[in-house]
Amino acid sequence: MADSKTTIIETMASMEKGMATIQKGFLYNQKAMILEGVDTVISANEIFVKVDVKAFTNGSKATQVISNIHGNLAADAKKFKKAVNDNKFANATKIYGEMVNDCVSCHTVIRKW
Ligand code: HEC
Numbered sequence: 309m310a311d312s313k314t315t316i317i318e319t320m321a322s323m324e325k326g327m328a329t330i331q332k333g334f335l336y337n338q339k340a341m342i343l344e345g346v347d348t349v350i351s352a353n354e355i356f357v358k359v360d361v362k363a364f365t366n367g368s369k370a371t372q373v374i375s376n377i378h379g380n381l382a383a384d385a386k387k388f389k390k391a392v393n394d395n396k397f398a399n400a401t402k403i404y405g406e407m408v409n410d411c412v413s414c415h416t417v418i419r420k421w
Contacts, residue, residue: 315359322352323411330404334397342392342400349407350385353378370417377417381410 329345332338356378365371384406391400415421 313363315355316364319352319355322348326352327408327411334401334404339392339395343389346385346389346392350382350389353381353385364418373417374414377410377414380413381407384410 326345326348329348330342331345333341333343333345356375361371361374361378365374384403388400388403388407391397391403
């Protein structure tokens with residue numbers, strides 16, 4: 309797992325890009341941009357299926373917590389996408405907030421913030 313650190317940093321850059329694209333899509337009322345952003349987040353989040361998260365936690369009990377948060381983000385992103393597809397944009401912005409919370413929750417555990 310020598311390159312897992314590089315992989316996670318690249319993946320997180322995609323996470324950040326996806327979230328920024330969503331926000332821009334809201335601000336410019338561009339539905340296609342919002343959907344592009346959430347798809348970026350969804351595919352980036354799949355890293356936690358492919359990569360062994362123990363690489364980031366040194367095998368501590370945080371491993372289970374991280375895998376739960378990864379699941380929450382996957383579920384929220386799916387809910388988000390449905391809200392956008394249904395043109396429920398006010399609801400979508402609330403779910404966007406929950407997604408930001410998922411990002412921060414995981415970082416809090418990992419960084420002991
Ligand atoms: C399940 C855990 C988890 C989730 C969820 C998560 N991250 Fe991360 N993130 C990490 C890990 C692990 C690192 C690398 C260790 C560190 O930076 O503390 C990281 C680092 C980062 C970094 C810093 C990268 C760098 O260059 O140092 C950014 C930016 C980031 N994540 C963005 C996001 C965004 C945006 C989301 C939500 C859409 C998100 N992350 C969700 C685990 C997660």
